[in-house]
Amino acid sequence: TEITQKPLWDYWSNRWDTGNTPWHRPDIHPMLTEHVDEVLGNRRDAQVFVPLCGKANEIKWFYDNGHRVAGLEYVEKTVRLFFEENKLSYVETTCPIINCKILQTNDKRLRIFVCSVFDFKKESVGPVDVIWDRGGLVAVNKEDRLRYISVMLSLMSPDSTYTLISVVYDDDSYTGFPKSIPDDTVRELFGKEMKLTKVAETTKKQSVSFIKAPVSEVFWRITL
Template identity: 35%
Template sequence: MESSSDTFGKDDSADAKLQESRVVTEEEWLQKWETNNIGFHNEQGHPLLKKYMDIFLDGRSGLKIFFPLCGKTIEMKWLADMGHQVVGVEISESALKDFFTEQKLSFSEEPIPGIPGKLLKSTTGNISLYCCSIFDFTSTITGKFDAIWDRGSLVAVNPCDRERLVTIAEIYALLMLRATLRPPFYVPDSEVKRLFGKSCDITCLEKVDGLAERPKKWGLDYFWEVLYMLVLK
């Protein structure tokens, strides 16, 4: 492992600035799920979480783990099967229902007190997925978390909303791992430092060249995936 340093070049930082005014609307995200345009979903689960699972859990059991913008990521099932309590937030109801269907889990539905949306909860009680805006979700709904696994919410939210997302993360998390990807919004190492440096100790665990066939189909010339561990100071 290495301490976080700027692993991106000047051209990458310039590329990030070009995207600052770009906005992806909630309707566009919902449309992606409705049309199954979800190239960002990894059907095999995230290999970096498997690789660094021991660091993420740090020998702890029975954790309450948060998945922001969870989609239907199967890592939620992994951690629930290990005995942890999983809480996810996702705006797309179809994504959450797909998760339960594909993982062969029965679930119930109920309203979320105080905010628009609904809670989809496994009948086993250890997976609670909230269908609502991440920015409506507060600590009064679920309390604090022991850890966050965030595969890509920082690159999924619009750049203008990053500060709000960070505030949510800092309220909830004692430990988080965050993987930043190339699309849809580029997040250089310097941006991670800017957003989290004052409140968290940041370690870059690994940087992976992920330019496989799927990213090439998106028209990308390069695709870097970076895994950070962030621990509140």
């Protein structure tokens, strides 16, 4: 897995190294704050999994609101920046299941695994109540989507909720990230055995300058 995915991970590592990260929001994603009940239900002390998390501010938001957070990020430098910028002291340990680094707060309620998402195992993290996926699925290549989703579904139980923020635009000339994932493709990827609810959709005429079309974000609530 590491060998076949290396070009992708090198690409993202270079983007972080050069500060070319237009997807990183300085705030909390409005679809979380506006639809928090759809994301968390009435859960308290939920374990929230955030794949390909970067240094997303939602990580600390979940933590500050009393939840346990497990993030996953391949670029170690970015993980360290997250802790430093949020003035969170942390310790470094090793996951015995997949032999990767874990950077975590002293209370162990916020952990970020430094590894490839395709190598992740549910035994590493324990029961996951909520998945917050903004910038995860849209940041892998088309041919890797089913493998990515299989990892996400392996973490879920019948009581889990998977929030997916998909990105949709009609610009065939743009081949980079984030990848456009139309609604029909989302339904096809997750199959008929999953329950999908389209909660919200927002469209910006020019969300990002390099995509020459209106860009929509779609909030999907996915359960088993």
